[in-house]
Amino acid sequence: MSWISALADLQQRGEPCVLVTIIEERGSTPRNAGSKMVVTAERIFETIGGGHLEFKAMEIARQMLEERTQDTRLERFSLGASLGQCCGGATVLLFEPMGQPQAHIAVFGAGHVGRALMPILASLPCKVRWIDSRENEFPEQIPAGVEKVVNEEVIDEIAGMPRGSYFIVMTHNHQLDLELTAEILKRNDFAYFGLIGSKTKRVKFEHRLRERGFAADTVQRMRCPMGISEVKGKLPVEIAISIAGEVVATYNASFGNEVKKGETVARLLPSSRREQA
Template identity: 75%
Template structure:
């Protein structure tokens, strides 16, 4: 196996983004081989496209792409002359392909029917998932790659460990716990997305109780309940999970690169949900 290929597999298994760089065209009498590849991460380089100043410039470009969260491929043409410290003429065209860029850090509270349908969908996306529940027996035997199972007797305490800009989904089996989790998330108020499973009736009840605790309309508007895309109908766990995953995808696409609390509230990005949801 080529060194770059094994390095790419290792980085993807660790959930670390990188850029695959390929020489796709050689012009002139340069010593490089078309098709040569290297992998560049934020902290390392793996394999080579021939070394020298060209490789140095390629590493700079790749790390700029990683720092900016760029997802699209990029072509760059380098004239091999004085600008690259080369003594010979010609040119090299490089293809830059971002790999494994994480779009969202997601916390799912609840391992019930909808949670078990939702988490594998999220795991198949460019996301990292914390899956939290107090009931170990509710988790499946096989946890998808990219998902961290957290069994906690006090799920509320896990909110303190969430990163800024986290996508939060609350769907536990316990309405009082849902309320406490909601209050804690709104108090932190640094999430990129917060969805609460339930009907419009549940939202009205929660809003009343949260206002009694001092939360204003601006804070309550950041709560998506019912959550999920209204266009996806149905009350089966898989149908609800698909609608929630669709809403998360729409949110991180709309807010691409903005992994903080300054993103637009989901209510401004998506139409209001018109359907009820089964509780988990």
């Protein structure tokens, strides 16, 4: 498969990859400027000439995929003993991440706000899992790019999310919200965690979490109420817009990198007065 066909296929399926291009070639090495290679976590398509240089390029590309970087990268390689070449010269490679989601998001709850939120999140460069134990709460049509997950034990879905994920909790049950919150805070490796509710709900949850031994700085990372306060209104779609805005503000502020442990989006955004929907 050609690199351009592979790239189109991967983008259609939402699989991240890195496009590697020879930008400049100096010396007597038999590589052609403009040659391209597409690298995924498990496969490569096309070639930039093989050998140690291609192997090193593949390593760098896969490191970029693992780190979920959004930034392009230029690397200059001096050809010689370090790359197992018998002749001198240099090659400049351009690494371009493609199809990497800005955020992996788990949304718990298929109620009114969840149904309003899904089309918005689906239109963003995010990978979304929509989780509820109640099959009949989901609409017939699920937005493209959103994975519907029906699980009686919704808490089990937290462990499978990658480091630096975004968690949005808005279930029909306060006790379930509390258990989900405890499990998410126990991980404490998320980029964003929002819990729908009022300031009163937050105070109650903070008290119960302290009783369970959670440190104050860990609990502080929880956004409750969540959503941007400048977006007013109580309609599900208005609340959904404010939540989505906070998600976008978070991944834009960190330029695609996960928020460091102990930091919170609260330092970036004004306090919300969003009440429980």
